[in-house]
Amino acid sequence: MSILTQYLYVIGVFQGLLLAGLLIFGTKTSTASRILGIFCLLLAFNFLGPFIYLQREINVLSPLIGFHAFLPACFGALLYLYCRHAIIDRSFALKDLWHLLPLVVCYLLNIEFFLSSPEVKLDIILHGTESLKYLNIAEAIESIQAFAYLGFSMFMVRRIQNKAKQTLSNFNPEMFSWLWKLLFLALVIWSLKEMMGTAEYPFIFSTAGDVLIIVMIYSIAMAQWRNPVLFKIAQLNTRTIAQEELAASNIILSEEVAAIEASIETKSIADAATSANNSGALDPSIRSSLLKVVRQNMQEQQTYLDNQLTLTRLAEIVGISTHHLSEVLNQHEGKNFYQFVNEYRINYICEKMKDDNEIKILDLAMSAGFSSRSTFNAVFKQFVKLTPSQYRKQLTI
Numbered sequence: 001m002s003i004l005t006q007y008l009y010v011i012g013v014f015q016g017l018l019l020a021g022l023l024i025f026g027t028k029t030s031t032a033s034r035i036l037g038i039f040c041l042l043l044a045f046n047f048l049g050p051f052i053y054l055q056r057e058i059n060v061l062s063p064l065i066g067f068h069a070f071l072p073a074c075f076g077a078l079l080y081l082y083c084r085h086a087i088i089d090r091s092f093a094l095k096d097l098w099h100l101l102p103l104v105v106c107y108l109l110n111i112e113f114f115l116s117s118p119e120v121k122l123d124i125i126l127h128g129t130e131s132l133k134y135l136n137i138a139e140a141i142e143s144i145q146a147f148a149y150l151g152f153s154m155f156m157v158r159r160i161q162n163k164a165k166q167t168l169s170n171f172n173p174e175m176f177s178w179l180w181k182l183l184f185l186a187l188v189i190w191s192l193k194e195m196m197g198t199a200e201y202p203f204i205f206s207t208a209g210d211v212l213i214i215v216m217i218y219s220i221a222m223a224q225w226r227n228p229v230l231f232k233i234a235q236l237n238t239r240t241i242a243q244e245e246l247a248a249s250n251i252i253l254s255e256e257v258a259a260i261e262a263s264i265e266t267k268s269i270a271d272a273a274t275s276a277n278n279s280g281a282l283d284p285s286i287r288s289s290l291l292k293v294v295r296q297n298m299q300e301q302q303t304y305l306d307n308q309l310t311l312t313r314l315a316e317i318v319g320i321s322t323h324h325l326s327e328v329l330n331q332h333e334g335k336n337f338y339q340f341v342n343e344y345r346i347n348y349i350c351e352k353m354k355d356d357n358e359i360k361i362l363d364l365a366m367s368a369g370f371s372s373r374s375t376f377n378a379v380f381k382q383f384v385k386l387t388p389s390q391y392r393k394q395l396t397i
Contacts, residue, residue, distance in 0.1 A: 015044075073138070169341035291329075
C-alpha cells in the first residue's frame with residue numbers, strides 16, 4: 001500500500017467513524033440519518049481493514065484479517081435504503097434486512113477463509129491462493145448488487161419525482177437534482193472499480209474511486225447531519241387533508257362541475273369514439289370547460305395560497321375527480337400540477353413586489369403558499385430565471 005493510499009484511508013477511517021457517531025447517536029436523527037451512519041461506519045471499517053496486515057506480520061488484530069473484504073457487497077443496498085428513507089421518512093422494518101442478502105452470501109461462500117487461522121489468512125492475503133474457488137463469485141455478486149441497486153435507486157427517484165410533480169405543489173425541485181448527481185457519482189465510482197480489473201494501471205482507478213467515495217458519502221453525511229430532512233417531501237408522508245366546507249361560491253362551482261361531469265357520463269358512443277382519438281379520456285371541449293372551472297376557483301378563491309395544496313385537495317375543492325383534474329392540466333393546459341399551482345404563486349408574488357417594494361421577500365413567499373425559503377427560491381428561479389433579490393433589483397431599476 002502506497003503512502004498516498006495510506007493517508008487516504010486514514011482520512012476515510014477518521015471521518016467515517018466521526019460521522020457515524022454523529023448520525024447514529026446525534027440529537028437530530030432520522031431513519032435516513034441512521035442508515036447513512038451505518039454506511040459511514042462500514043465504509044470506515046472497509047478502509048481500516050488493510051492496516052491489520054500492513055506490516056505483513058501477525059498481531060493482536062490478525063484474527064480479523066479479511067472481514068472487511070466483502071463489506072462493499074452491501075453498499076448498493078445501503079445507498080438505495082438511504083435514498084428511500086430520506087425522501088419518504090418511514091420506520092425501518094425487519095423486512096428491509098433482506099437487502100443485506102448479497103453481503104451474507106459473500107461471507108458464507110468464503111466461510112472457509114474466515115474460519116482459517118490468522119497465519120493462513122495472512123498468507124492468502126499476501127500471496128493469494130487457488131483454493132478459494134468462490135472468491136470470484138463473491139466479487140461478481142459485489143458488482144452485480146452495486147449496479148442493480150443503483151438502477152433500483154434511479155427508478156425509485158424518478159418515480160417519486162414524477163409523483164411529486166403530478167400531485168404536489170410544494171417541494172424543492174433542486175432536491176432531485178442533488179439526488180441525481182449523487183446517483184451519477186455512484187455510477188462513476190462503481191465503473192472505476194470495475195475498470196481496475198482490466199486497466200494497465202489499476203492503482204489510478206482504485207485511488208480515484210476511493211477519493212470519490214470519500215467525497216460522495218462524507219459530503220452527504222455532513223449535509224444530512226446538519227439537516228435531517230434535507231431530501232424529505234413531507235406531503236408524501238401525510239394523508240390528504242380532509243375536505244373542508246366549501247364557501248358559497250365554491251358550491252356554485254361544484255354544481256357547475258357536476259353538470260359537466262354528468263355530461264361526461266351521458267356522452268354518446270360516437271362522442272366516446274371521438275374522445276378516444278384524442279390524447280386523453282375526455283373530449284377537448286369537456287377539458288376546456290373543466291379547466292375554466294379550475295381557473296375560476298384559483299383566481300377568485302386564491303386556493304394556491306394554501307401551502308398544503310395537493311392535487312387531491314384541489315380536486316375535492318372544485319368537485320371533480322383527481323384523474324380528470326390531472327388530465328385537464330396535462331392534456332389541455334400542458335402543465336403538471338406543480339407547474340400549474342406555482343405559476344399562480346409566482347405571479348402573485350411578482351405583483352405584490354411591484355406594488356410594495358419594502359415588503360420582506362420571505363414573508364411574501366410564506367403568504368403565497370411556499371413552506372420554506374429553499375423551496376421558494378428554487379421555484380422562483382425556475383419560473384422567472386432570476387433570484388427574488390435580482391428580480392426586485394430589476395424592478396427598482
